[in-house]
Amino acid sequence: MLSSFTSRKTHSSLIIIEDNADQPSSYLFQTFIHNASLQHLKVHVICFENPVEKWTRILNSNVNIHDCFSDHRGWNNVNEENDLQGVYQEKGLLGVVQELLNHGDGKPSVVCIDSLTPVLFRHGLNKCYRDLHALLSIARKDEEKLNQLVAVIHEDAVPERWDTLEQMRHLATTVFQIQLASSPNSSGWGLLHVTHRKAGGKIVKQVEEYRIEKDYSVLSREKKNQQLEASEDVDPTVAVQNLTTFKLTLNPQEEEARSQLVLPYTRQGRPKGQSGGGKVFYEPDAADDWDDEDPDDDLDV
Amino acid sequence: MGTPLSAALGIDREGLVGRFLSVNEFHGSNANFVIASLMVDSLKRSHGICLISLHNTFGHYHHVLTKMSALNLCELKEQNAQVETVELISELREHMYCEDECPHDLWDKHNKISVQQLFSIIRDKVRKLLVTHPTVCVIIDDASHFLDMGVSLRDVLSLLQYCRTLLTTFSGVSLVVLTHVITEDDSNLLANNVAHVADTIVNISVLKTGHSSDVTGVMEVKDKQNNDASSEKWNVSNLFHFKVMDRQVKLYAPGTSMLRT
Numbered sequence: 272m273l274s275s276f277t278s279r280k281t282h283s284s285l286i287i288i289e290d291n292a293d294q295p296s297s298y299l300f301q302t303f304i305h306n307a308s309l310q311h312l313k314v315h316v317i318c319f320e321n322p323v324e325k326w327t328r329i330l331n332s333n334v335n336i337h338d339c340f341s342d343h344r345g346w347n348n349v350n351e352e353n354d355l356q357g358v359y360q361e362k363g364l365l366g367v368v369q370e371l372l373n374h375g376d377g378k379p380s381v382v383c384i385d386s387l388t389p390v391l392f393r394h395g396l397n398k399c400y401r402d403l404h405a406l407l408s409i410a411r412k413d414e415e416k417l418n419q420l421v422a423v424i425h426e427d428a429v430p431e432r433w434d435t436l437e438q439m440r441h442l443a444t445t446v447f448q449i450q451l452a453s454s455p456n457s458s459g460w461g462l463l464h465v466t467h468r469k470a471g472g473k474i475v476k477q478v479e480e481y482r483i484e485k486d487y488s489v490l491s492r493e494k495k496n497q498q499l500e501a502s503e504d505v506d507p508t509v510a511v512q513n514l515t516t517f518k519l520t521l522n523p524q525e526e527e528a529r530s531q532l533v534l535p536y537t538r539q540g541r542p543k544g545q546s547g548g549g550k551v552f553y554e555p556d557a558a559d560d561w562d563d564e565d566p567d568d569d570l571d572v
Numbered sequence: 573m574g575t576p577l578s579a580a581l582g583i584d585r586e587g588l589v590g591r592f593l594s595v596n597e598f599h600g601s602n603a604n605f606v607i608a609s610l611m612v613d614s615l616k617r618s619h620g621i622c623l624i625s626l627h628n629t630f631g632h633y634h635h636v637l638t639k640m641s642a643l644n645l646c647e648l649k650e651q652n653a654q655v656e657t658v659e660l661i662s663e664l665r666e667h668m669y670c671e672d673e674c675p676h677d678l679w680d681k682h683n684k685i686s687v688q689q690l691f692s693i694i695r696d697k698v699r700k701l702l703v704t705h706p707t708v709c710v711i712i713d714d715a716s717h718f719l720d721m722g723v724s725l726r727d728v729l730s731l732l733q734y735c736r737t738l739l740t741t742f743s744g745v746s747l748v749v750l751t752h753v754i755t756e757d758d759s760n761l762l763a764n765n766v767a768h769v770a771d772t773i774v775n776i777s778v779l780k781t782g783h784s785s786d787v788t789g790v791m792e793v794k795d796k797q798n799n800d801a802s803s804e805k806w807n808v809s810n811l812f813h814f815k816v817m818d819r820q821v822k823l824y825a826p827g828t829s830m831l832r833t
Contacts, residue, residue, distance in 0.1 A: 292767035295796070320769060322740045341737050344730055346688050388765065389733070392726045428764040430725070 272465050273481050273491040276445060277302050279310060283445040283467065284410040285403065285420045287387075289436070291427040294452040298483050301329060303421045304383050305487040308334050312418060313378040315371050319343070320386035339367060343393065363394045365402035372409075372416055379418035382406075387424045387439070396435050403442055444468045453483050462494065576823045577609040580793055580812055581772060587617050588746035589707050590739060594770035595750040596763045597714065601789050603750060603776035605814075605821045607713050608633070610748055612641045615648060615655075620701035620708040622694060624658045626717035627750075639819050653704055656697040658690070664721070684722050687731040698738055698745060707744035710735060714750040715766075716759040725758050729765055736769065771796055787813045791823070 275281040286303070290296035308314045308331045316326055318340045326336050339359045341347070358366045368382055384390075390399050403420070410417040426448075429435045440446050446466045453461025460480040467475045481491040521529065555561045578584045581593070588610065597603035604627075611633065614621055623633065634645040649655040660678075667679055678693075680686040694710065701708045712735070718728045738745045749770075751763045767773050775792040791812045813824045 292764055292773075295768070322737070324740055340733065341740070343733065344688070346691060346734060386768070388768075389729070392729055425764070425768050428761060428768055430761070 272467065272475070272477055272493075273447065273463065273479055274489045277306050277487075277489045279306060281467075282414075283419065284414075285407045285443045286422070286445045286447070287439055287443040288421070288423045289426045289446065289448045290423065290452070291425060291449075294449045296423055296447075296449050296452065298453065299447065299449070299481075300383070300385070300421070300423050302483055302487045302489060304330055304334060307381045307383075307419070311378060313375060313380045314383065315380060316383045316385065317367060317371075318385050319389040326385070335371075337367075337371070340389075343389065363398050363402050364390050365405050368402075368406055368417070368420075375416070379415050381419045381421070382417065384420070384422040387422050388428050391429055391435060396431060396438065400438050400442065403439075407442065407444075440466065453481055575609045575613055575821070577606065577821060578613045580791070580810070580823055581774065582793075582795055583613070587619065587707065588614065588709055588748070589744055590746060591771045592736060592739060592747045592769065593749075593772045593774065594763075594766045595748065595774045595776065596767070597750060597752045598775065598777040599752070599754045600778045601776045602816075603774075604628070604636070604713075605816050606774060606776065606791075607711060607748070607750060608636045608640055609821060610709070611711065612637060612643065614707075614709045615643055616641070617707070618654070618705065620705035621655045622658075622697045622701060622708060622710045623655065624660065624690075624694065624710070624712045626660045626712075626721075627714045629661060630657050630659055653701075656701055658693060658697070660685070660717075660721075685718070687718075687723060687727045691731055691734045694735065695738065698742065702742060702744065707746070708742075709746045709748060710738065711748045712750065714752050716752040716762060719758050719762065725761060728762060732766065786815065787824070788816045789814060790826075 272281070276283060276286065288296045288299055304314060304316060314334045316330065316334055316336045318326060318336060318338055320340065322340055323336050323338045326334075330336065337355055339356055342356050343359065345357070345360050355367055355370060358370050362369075364384075371382065372380060387399065394402075403422075406417065406420055410420060424436070424439055426432070426436055444467065446464075448464040448466075449461065450464065451460075451462040460482050462478070462480055465475075465477045465479055469475065478494045479491050480494050481489060483489055578587075583591070593610075595603050595606050611621060611623075615637075623630075625633070630645070630649075637643045637645050645655060649657065663678055667683075678685055678689050680689075698708050698710060712732075715728060715732065718731070719725065732749060735747055735749075739747060749766060751759060751766060753759050753763045773792075773794040773796070775794075776789060777792075778789045779787060791814050792809055793812070794809045811826055813826050813828075815822045815824070
């Protein structure tokens, strides 16, 4: 499923990528941006969490990168060239995106938000939710204007964590929860949970393994419960013998001799008259003082 | 050049220039040696230091650096102009006992620290240091005390974000932020937010199984600086054991401390 979203074969109006500090989503986020930029779309990256310089050296030159990071509270009082930060301070996320859409060139826009966490801290959950809901409505009504929103949210760094995450998951059409991050240089597959809300209302949930290549192509496969499958029948004795130079197996004569061995202090069969159950068989030695009398006989109890 | 710690952090060749380093001090441990080692490393490279101290006084750093490296921090501050400080402990004490208007307008009308004014002071000190030193290291020790002083988490994160803008506004500026982490607390949220944006993360914690005379604690270093597709260092984590002694810090690979004593 993931590869169908990154290649844009499957459409989703609002994609939310959930990550945490140990499993960052930066490569997956870059993949969405890169693949959108290859198509006839106008891609906007709004930087709330990282400086613009971080993205300019990684992304294609046809991606529009907007700075809402350097002066998000207006402390520097230097924003003549960058009105977007002033719009962000007054109107929040909705104002910023509407400003970008109003200056569009007719191409459908894809808006990528590097992190919703600063927006949540700056304007609060209610405002952020309302803004995203309004943007989602725009995207559903007019795909030619706003084709898609992609946003990252850090599940371990948001205020009022459970409420925030549940509200965001409820709002999004697709949620990718990263369990194990993948990068072009990681040897293994990453792992994520996909929840997709189809246009008809049906919700599809899937656990997937994914791998991002250096050209931002994505391989993904559904994770099966049975991790290991027996590829061929292998003689277990041969397999064990191959692991060591010691002889671990027995030939037929040795096996027969072992089966016939009578171990000491074990009784073969039962004595006559005994039906079974727990019994103690005591054979006194010559030095034992065996007395058949009951030592309690002389008690007057 | 550099301390053993700088080699472990990967800054022994080029120093901290342009990087954002986050130090997380988990409850029960003491990460002050990291700050001291970074200060020694920067001062020996003739970098300027802008120290925002909330946990220790300036005298503490002076004594520690004197023991570690024979550097006289007072002299470097007063004569060489290599060190600038903002001692918020002293500022808080003066504010508490100040009847008239205080010389620094660090406090707003609600008697809380104005982070906007604090950032303005930090920026001015960095500008002043950059006149005489091409590289400056801004050190905040420790950011979680802002929360203790009543500053909201939102304002602390805004302050740190503006401090990060110094890395792009001025060339040659680096940032080190120490956070004391207590789980299920705002300090944990603060540390997590910083961890997402830092280039290098250093986690200092005690041994989980108890105390040891050979090992003081555990240091985990995670380098996230190179965040492009060709990097092999992305999100790689290295684990060390460390022992803090009177005049030095020794680092070991886990399990090798006994072999080296």
